[in-house]
Amino acid sequence: MKDKEQVFYGILITITIFLVSTFLGSKLQLNNDFFIPSFATHSLMLLFSLTAIFSLKNHVGYKIEIPQFKTIWRPILIGLLATIFINTIMTIITVAKTSVENIEVHPFMKHSSALQLFVFVFIYASISEELLFRGFLLNMLKPLKAKGIKIFKQHISVSVFISAVIFGLGHLVLITTGVSGNFVLRTVIFTTMLGIVAGYYQEKYDNNAYAIIVHMAGNSLSVLGVFLTSINS
Numbered sequence: 001m002k003d004k005e006q007v008f009y010g011i012l013i014t015i016t017i018f019l020v021s022t023f024l025g026s027k028l029q030l031n032n033d034f035f036i037p038s039f040a041t042h043s044l045m046l047l048f049s050l051t052a053i054f055s056l057k058n059h060v061g062y063k064i065e066i067p068q069f070k071t072i073w074r075p076i077l078i079g080l081l082a083t084i085f086i087n088t089i090m091t092i093i094t095v096a097k098t099s100v101e102n103i104e105v106h107p108f109m110k111h112s113s114a115l116q117l118f119v120f121v122f123i124y125a126s127i128s129e130e131l132l133f134r135g136f137l138l139n140m141l142k143p144l145k146a147k148g149i150k151i152f153k154q155h156i157s158v159s160v161f162i163s164a165v166i167f168g169l170g171h172l173v174l175i176t177t178g179v180s181g182n183f184v185l186r187t188v189i190f191t192t193m194l195g196i197v198a199g200y201y202q203e204k205y206d207n208n209a210y211a212i213i214v215h216m217a218g219n220s221l222s223v224l225g226v227f228l229t230s231i232n233s
Contacts, residue, residue: 001059006059006143007141010136010140011137011140011141013136013140014132014137014166017045017048017132018045018132021045021048022173025040025043026041028040035120036111036112036116036121038120038125039120039124042120042128045128049128049135050131053131053135053136059139059140060139060140061139062136062139063206063207064207064208064209066209067205067209067210071205072213075201075210075217076213077217078201078214078217079197079198079213079214079216079218080217080220080221082194082197082218083194083217083221086189086190086194087186087190087221114223117222118223121219121222121223122216122219125215125219126215126219127212129215130208130211130215133166134163134199134208134211135208135211138159138160138163138199138202138211141158141162141163144157144158145158145203148160156196156200160199160200163195164192164193164194167191167192168190168191168193168195169192171191190218197214198210198211201213201214
């Protein structure tokens with residue numbers, strides 16, 4: 001497979017997996033109150049991503065292993081700081097344009113417990129989404145790895161940007177949940193930036209575990225917020 005073909009098929013397969021998983025997942029009804037609505041979608045995404053990775057293993061070159069402890073803290077810190085910075089800026093813009101009362105939260109957080117969010121968002125969603133967008137897609141975009149720009153003296157490749165943008169745009173699906181356009185835009189911007197951080201660390205260490213860790217860091221504050229709210233209520 002030529003480099004251009006690998007990039008094309010990587011993007012096409014990723015978009016197909018995402019759309020099919022989202023569509024079929026929305027149709028599956030689980031008769032169990034513990035599983036949140038996204039469980040079916042992320043399960044299909046996980047299954048299809050693994051299938052794609054193993055089917056194209058010679059091109060993907062997927063790698064995952066437990067990171068060294070001394071290298072974990074920086075990805076976690078950057079993931080947390082990016083989450084705080086971006087959400088703070090977007091919240092300020094929202095308040096300036098409307099009011100505090102118009103600040104929205106993710107639909108899942110309105111109807112899920114802290115335990116459910118920890119299991120299905122912090123852990124499960126982070127793994128399944130990173131397996132697709134970084135574990136599969138970013139590795140398929142390796143022919144573009146050498147091209148990129150310097151940000152704070154760090155090389156951010158075109159492949160990282162593309163995987164992050166596609167990851168961010170995938171969250172446009174939130175439009176179907178009834179949230180405002182402002183919330184969707186905020187989420188797309190946040191997830192795109194988080195995707196850049198996740199992709200950077202995966203490429204740096206050639207290890208999908210780092211992308212998963214960054215993703216978990218990005219989700220952690222929301223889960224913590226629900227947990228603290230449940231304690232005080």
